[in-house]
Amino acid sequence: MALSSRIERAKREHGKDGNNGTDGKFFDLPSVPLFPFVPYSLFFAFQIEKAESNWERRAMRIVELQINGTKRRVEIDGERALLSVLRDEFDLTGAKYGCGEGQCGACTVLIDGRAVRSCLTQVASVEGKQIITIEGLEQKGRLHPLQEAFLAVDAMQCGYCTAGMIMSGVGLLKKNPNPTEPEILRAMEGNICRCGTYPRIVAAIQQAANGDKTAKGGAR
Numbered sequence: 681m682a683l684s685s686r687i688e689r690a691k692r693e694h695g696k697d698g699n700n701g702t703d704g705k706f707f708d709l710p711s712v713p714l715f716p717f718v719p720y721s722l723f724f725a726f727q728i729e730k731a732e733s734n735w736e737r738r739a740m741r742i743v744e745l746q747i748n749g750t751k752r753r754v755e756i757d758g759e760r761a762l763l764s765v766l767r768d769e770f771d772l773t774g775a776k777y778g779c780g781e782g783q784c785g786a787c788t789v790l791i792d793g794r795a796v797r798s799c800l801t802q803v804a805s806v807e808g809k810q811i812i813t814i815e816g817l818e819q820k821g822r823l824h825p826l827q828e829a830f831l832a833v834d835a836m837q838c839g840y841c842t843a844g845m846i847m848s849g850v851g852l853l854k855k856n857p858n859p860t861e862p863e864i865l866r867a868m869e870g871n872i873c874r875c876g877t878y879p880r881i882v883a884a885i886q887q888a889a890n891g892d893k894t895a896k897g898g899a900r
């Protein structure tokens with residue numbers, strides 16, 4: 681059908697301008713002037729912002745933590761990851777952010793003596809528990825035997841994984857003071873070292889377990 685015929689047909693069916701009787705306009709503008717909408721939109725934006733900040737305030741609460749033997753209090757969202765709280769609120773930056781998904785072990789800390797991924801741990805869930813970070817391993821100026829062993833066998837290259845490796849190793853030695861090599865490998869398999877220092881890490885754990893320098897595999 682030609683365009684002119686279509687227009688004629690539309691006029692017949694929908695009114696003289698073919699737009700359903702709105703007299704050439706697609707919608708009926710303003711019997712109400714536009715300007716009141718401007719303050720209304722500001723009003724609604726303000727209400728939304730207020731609701732958001734109320735919500736954020738509700739999520740904040742005082743959380744009490746036992747970190748490296750010291751009681752710490754902080755007002756935060758209890759759902760925040762322990763890793764970010766340790767690093768950003770308490771400046772304990774030994775635990776590292778690697779994957780954020782529990783896959784690399786760089787963020788490992790001890791919770792009640794057990795190696796735990798702090799990137800996946802909500803801070804409210806560890807209230808009242810003993811949290812030990814790499815900064816808390818040293819006692820009276822002496823490094824932990826596993827830290828000494830890491831230094832002795834040079835079990836690090838860039839060092840990014842090292843704190844997590846040591847915390848996982850300490851967790852293992854707490855559970856099993858004399859692990860076999862397969863037990864060490866099993867316990868450490870969730871910790872990733874991109875520099876590939878695995879043999880020396882295993883050697884360091886063996887050395888700390890033996891309490892001497894007889895561990896195999898420590899040589900570069």
Ligand code: FES
Pocket residue numbers: 776777778779780781782783784785786787788797798799800
């Ligand atoms: S950052 Fe937590 S496991 Fe990778």
Ligand code: FES
Pocket residue numbers: 835836837838839840841842872873874875876877
């Ligand atoms: S020493 Fe570099 S990631 Fe392990």
